[in-house]
Amino acid sequence: MEPRLPLDLDSETMRQMGYRVVDTLVDYWRTLPDRPIGTRPHPETLQAMLSEPTPTQPTPFEQVLDELLHKVLPHLIKVDHPRYFAFVPAPNEYVGVLADLLSAGMNIFVGTWMVGAGATQVERVVIRWLCDWFGMPAGAGGLFVSGGSVANLVCLAAARQRYPDALARGRVYYSDQTHSCVARAWRILGLREEQICVLPADEHFQIPLSRLAEQIERDRAEGLLPFCVAANAGTTNTGAVDPLNELADLCEREGLWLHADGAYGAAAILTQEGARRLQGIHRLDSLAVDPHKWLYQPMMAGCAIVREFEHLREAFRILPPYLQDKERGAAGVDLCDYGVELSRNFRALKLWMSLKTHGIEAFRQAMEHNLRLARVAEDALRRLSRWRIISPATMGILAFRYEPPEHTPEQTDALNRALVDAMIADGYAMVSSTILRGRVALRMCTLNPRASEADVLETLRRLDALAERQLTPQAGLQ
Ligand SMILES: Cc1ncc(COP(=O)(O)O)c(C=O)c1O
Known part of the structure; x- marks a missing residue:
């Protein structure tokens, strides 16, 4: 038998690796909505976990994939998560992935x-x-x-x-x-x-x-x-x-x-x-x-x-x-x-x-759904007390702010900023903040077609509860 060339793999191994990757992806997609949004760990934690010298010896592919899934994936925030409403979400579509x-x-x-x-x-x-x-x-x-x-x-x-x-x-x-x-x-x-x-x-x-x-x-x-x-x-x-x-x-x-x-x-x-x-x-x-x-x-x-x-x-x-x-x-x-x-x-x-x-019709429908979600979020916020809409639902983006009456604008800024971190710690969803007219505002960008109305409403319910808890730290999040 001819010696194998460096980096060469036999066809059966290639197929098995490929099947394993596709299975991994499909499982990832199916389970993503049930998983937390992700984490933002300290650099030292990851350095300790992932730093290593250049590998000199081969490691089985299965094991390398496992490292990705268990050491890397849990330590990032998933921008394709249906409840990632921060910045501009990146909801990829499976055919595009293939x-x-x-x-x-x-x-x-x-x-x-x-x-x-x-x-x-x-x-x-x-x-x-x-x-x-x-x-x-x-x-x-x-x-x-x-x-x-x-x-x-x-x-x-x-x-x-x-x-x-x-x-x-x-x-x-x-x-x-x-x-x-x-x-x-x-x-x-x-x-x-x-x-x-x-x-x-x-x-x-x-x-x-x-x-x-x-x-x-x-x-x-x-x-x-x-x-x-x-x-x-x-x-x-x-x-x-x-x-x-x-x-x-x-x-x-x-x-x-x-x-x-x-x-x-x-x-x-x-x-x-x-x-x-x-x-x-x-x-x-x-x-x-x-x-x-x-x-x-x-x-x-x-x-x-x-x-x-x-x-x-x-x-x-x-x-x-x-x-x-x-x-x-x-x-x-x-x-x-x-x-x-x-x-x-x-x-x-x-x-x-x-x-x-x-x-194209499927794209159009997905985008109309995205636009609707932002309007749903706006309606829901208007029904909650203490929340002010800073910019109404526009092209799938909504900006808003929690405003407790007894707070100074500076305290309100700090509270809204803290809400972003509290949401990440909670793990259910993510929103981000910006500055509008000189004051901190939260924003939700509802571009993920796999996000549901229930996702949006529960995100807002949790935001509201987290805001209340900031005001009365002894209260727990229900
Ligand atoms: C309006 C706008 N322009 C430009 C960019 C930058 O795009 P990219 O991150 O793909 O370089 C963004 C990113 O969110 C954006 O929202």
């Missing part, structure tokens, strides 16, 4: 047409589907990236490229509700602090239009070059959508690039509420949208979409000699020329397989 397995298993390269034609075409098809949802014209295009942060960066790089003077005297605008990845993108792209104008949002957490117009005029008068507005198509804080139509009017008039960060919110275009709030999205110059958020895909799936696909190429294409072969023969799109990455895996596969397997 697609990731296939994509990794076949290690499909989607950097150039020469090597990755079929996969490139699938990616182009999926991006076209998204462009169609958003009403983008035929020349629109885009690509998959790791997530919202990179999607925004890629879009804003295209914007900067269109304005040759941008680095010297450019000025960009967004509201203070904008995700920090937009600020980071501008920093990476070389803009200085003074080139960035952050406008305080209005009472609806939207960018104030007249202040924006005035600021643009003032900046022009000072010899600056206003060139880009980064709008929100669903803020992380409250789900607010900036008035895209009005912004498009202004940007058209003023010759500015209009971008929107729709990382979490833009996919809601499939729903009634989303379509209403996102009116004008078809007029954007660029849009970031994350299938790994509200399209239920496993992590590492964001999309950068631009109205003119070629604008990405202008921003990113460089041809080194060792890639010259890709330029000959059948000429398709080389996606490495349209973004940051050369080695690109097949991220589009998950959304492609997922949408084809379930059909």
Whole structure:
């Protein structure tokens, strides 16, 4: 018998390992709702448990998998848990998970047409589907990236490229509700602090239009070059959508690039509420949208979409000699020329397989369910005394605050912050906090399609009981 090559496994062993992994996943999915949300252990605990030198001897796969399940998994918070309502949940969908397995298993390269034609075409098809949802014209295009942060960066790089003077005297605008990845993108792209104008949002957490117009005029008068507005198509804080139509009017008039960060919110275009709030999205110059958020895909799936696909190429294409072969023969799109990455895996596969397997109607229904859950939460909170709605259910996000009458605002802030930790310690569900209008607010983001109304109501009941217990520490949580 020929000696086995290093790292080689026989077919039967491979199958058994694979079956074991799928069984593990299915069991995990089935039991997740009955398990605690997870924990946030001290670093020393995990260091003691997991630190070890590089393994020199083989360990049976079964044992390694067991370590993952027993030493790692219990020591994190599960962002796919149906009662994880914190930040932006990441409820992945099983077909997308299998697609990731296939994509990794076949290690499909989607950097150039020469090597990755079929996969490139699938990616182009999926991006076209998204462009169609958003009403983008035929020349629109885009690509998959790791997530919202990179999607925004890629879009804003295209914007900067269109304005040759941008680095010297450019000025960009967004509201203070904008995700920090937009600020980071501008920093990476070389803009200085003074080139960035952050406008305080209005009472609806939207960018104030007249202040924006005035600021643009003032900046022009000072010899600056206003060139880009980064709008929100669903803020992380409250789900607010900036008035895209009005912004498009202004940007058209003023010759500015209009971008929107729709990382979490833009996919809601499939729903009634989303379509209403996102009116004008078809007029954007660029849009970031994350299938790994509200399209239920496993992590590492964001999309950068631009109205003119070629604008990405202008921003990113460089041809080194060792890639010259890709330029000959059948000429398709080389996606490495349209973004940051050369080695690109097949991220589009998950959304492609997922949408084809379930059909878009299932997605729409799941999203409508998500939106309904946020409204259910709002109604329930309005029925409880001492809870104030800070921002009503908007695109699946609700912000609220527990306000005992005898507390100062500072004490109330501290109490609400403490509630996040109390919820984690309780283990049933998780919410997160933010600052709105200068005060701490809790927020629930109900994006998991496997969350039920009962999950939402029980989470609020527990929050209420925990809040009461903060006031009267001797009372136990029922
Ligand atoms: C509105 C918005 N933009 C951008 C991001 C960043 O996306 P990612 O974490 O995929 O980089 C998020 C993340 O939650 C977000 O909610």
